[in-house]
Amino acid sequence: MDSSTFFGISTMLYIIAMMVYITYLAFRKPQIGLVASSVTITGFIAQTLAIILRWTEFYEIGRDTSGTITGFVAQMLAILKGILRAAPFTNLYESLVFFVWCLILAYLVIEFRYKNKSFGAFVTPVAGLALAFIDLTGMNKEIQPLVPALQSNWLLAHVVMSFIAYSTFALAFCTALIYLIMRTEKRTEPSYIFWAISMGVLIILLVTMGLDYLTFRVVAQTPEGLIKNYLFKATFLHTSGAVSFVSWFVALVFILLFWRYGRLLKRVISTFSVDPETLDEITYKSIAIGFPIFTLGGLIFGAIWADQAWGVYWSWDPKETWSLITWFVYAFYLHARLLRGWRGKKIAVVAVMGFVAVVFTYLGVNLLLSGLHSYGAME
């Protein structure tokens, strides 16, 4: 069996886990909760195996088979270097898989620490969606050998730490969003408007991109070409003015309706029996763990690597700049909370915006902006 079999198994298990967690929310039977956790853990184990297998497959490709290295120590060092450099986190597909792995791990830790399974219904869909996104877009899953710039010992530390931080930020985003939904009462409240509009826009983005995909997948050939050349061409930017107008109109009406009936969502969430203060605490703790890891692994290691490869530790290319923007948003969060005493809804809004910056750093820069970092692109 190869890595893709195990990846398939884990994707399936996460989707099953999602359904079981939702059933658990509905019936609140401890047995169902136990099944949900077991399915998630099994999926996690399958995914771990898949990553290890892919690592070995990757290692075989990049292996130095020239036989020019002699001496036991030198050979061992070469093998070690090969293993370190064969970390399967080098393209969009692999990094998404690794992101899901980190997210599930972080979730499992939270589940056991706080003895609350309710978030499972939120986190497993994110995991399932990310993995389904890979299959839907027909992303290139081939193992690609490393281009020279990526052959660095910093690769592993940089990528692993960045994604650990991203998943803590993702967790903070989930809890902050639930917090906002639970804590807002009136429709005229700024924080209610904020979450209603953000979620509305998110859903519209997903739907319109889905429509682009359905309409143009044949012409665009690659997902990257689709996003670069056909983004919103099926709706907002349609060649026919009428279609474009209707799209804008429908989007606006949808957001208004979402805003009007957003409280239904609140009613669902309030059955989760989670204490908003616990949510706030998890948000803060996730960011407090993620921020130093992101600073060191994402920014500092990234800068050192760029310095080794190109002699420029900071070149203000879009990827670097966006990670700095993300860093400042979370620095804002920490200072506002710890020193200005911002609490509650205000600070939750910042946590949500922080993750928007993370997603843009990770996907938006590669797909929408150009830069030195071409390796994350979908091929």
Next chain:
Amino acid sequence: MKRSKNTTFIDKIWDSFASVNLAVVIFAVIALTSIIGTIIEQNVEPAKNMKLLSRLFGESSAPVLFDVFERLGFMDMYHSWWFMAILLLFATNIVVCSIDRIPKIMKLVKDPLKPLSGDHFKGFGIQKEILLKGKPEKTKETVINTIKKRTGFNLTEVREEDGFQLYSQRGNHTRLGVYITHFSILLILSGSIAGIIFGFRGFLPLQEGKASSMIETGRDKVIPLGFMIRCDDFNVDFYGNSDMPKDYMSWLTVIKDGKEVVKKGIRVNDPLTYEGITFYQSSFGIVPDSGGEGVFKFRLTSKEGKTEEVNLKFGESFTIPGTELTGKIEDFSPAITFDEMAGKAYTYAEQMNNPAVLIHFSERGNSKYSGWILKRYPNTWKLPDGHTVEFIDLWGIQYTGLQVRKDPGVWVVYLGCMTMAAGLFIAFFMSHRRIWVKLVEVKGNTLIVIGATANKNRQAFERRIDRIAHSLSKAPEGGKG
């Protein structure tokens, strides 16, 4: 930090710089303005951004907007005066904030912990009460030992009228973590400024076999290196038969005062540094119209095993050792591929992805056969007669593109990065923990009151104190309560 009311103008400025409000505003401003520079491409030819602007805002308004943006420095935003000013404001804010707060923090760090008066024992975040058998004089040792074993605190004791008070603190220095982090940002900023002032950055295309003693750094400025750098060879390795590059390598030689002092093969991620100047592998290509300078290197082996290496120019001939078979280089392609349908060879790339030579063989003036010999495909080296012509290299027509940099500030930046890592670790993962324990005699037994604080991760410390309370109540003297 609030000062007295009748403040001077300078105090007001100081206070506004010391405020966290300014800090969070600066964070937001840097984050928001930075976005502009990721949308407008930086330092590119004007036409590119003109196209972008007309796509975003329409043809008619693009030229006006372009002019406005150019005046605002958006085309090279991160080096514009106003962005520099924001960064300077940021640095000033960090300095003033730290100076403003450090005296208070130093007091917390330096001052020894004091015992608490009775009513202060109320209102601790972490609070526990346990009743032990025996008088405080007897139970004191158990308490001290249990706490030492569980948390490593060395308790100081004072005698009080109705018993004892024990107290201690750990991690008081961790309060400085935040300031270490702030200081590291200043280090990084000053290191980068030092690099801009005392360093340079340039690009040097160096043809195989050529040497240079100076580099160009933008805008036609030429900087002497103080030595010569020569490219002895450049090579690209590919994965298997694909065109996916595996390795770019340049073999460089440093020549100082006519002597070869350093030889090193550099690759991406592995540069050469000499006298503070670093050479990075950054690009490569074929020098235009350099065909005549190219040297073809072949290793010729006859059927009988006689071997000879030859270096030839385009159009020259060679003879297979021990035979009368001669070959003449008639054509060359940097990247050859064959069109199966037309049965023709053609060049598919401008780089040397798959170099090949067309050699025409003849024996004593009689034409025998001709064919393409590909450097990357050993099966093309074999001749019909059993001889081999190994295509080792084509040397002298490629150049290696070297990124050249001198940056004396980079070590300050690295130091700043390390300081930041340490500072963040201290600031986020370590805490200042204080504990006070009161032992009060109650009818021949001891009432133990524990009060404790931690400036971070209180829950973890609370669990630890819980365990202490638990193990004290399990002690031989315990169980009363």
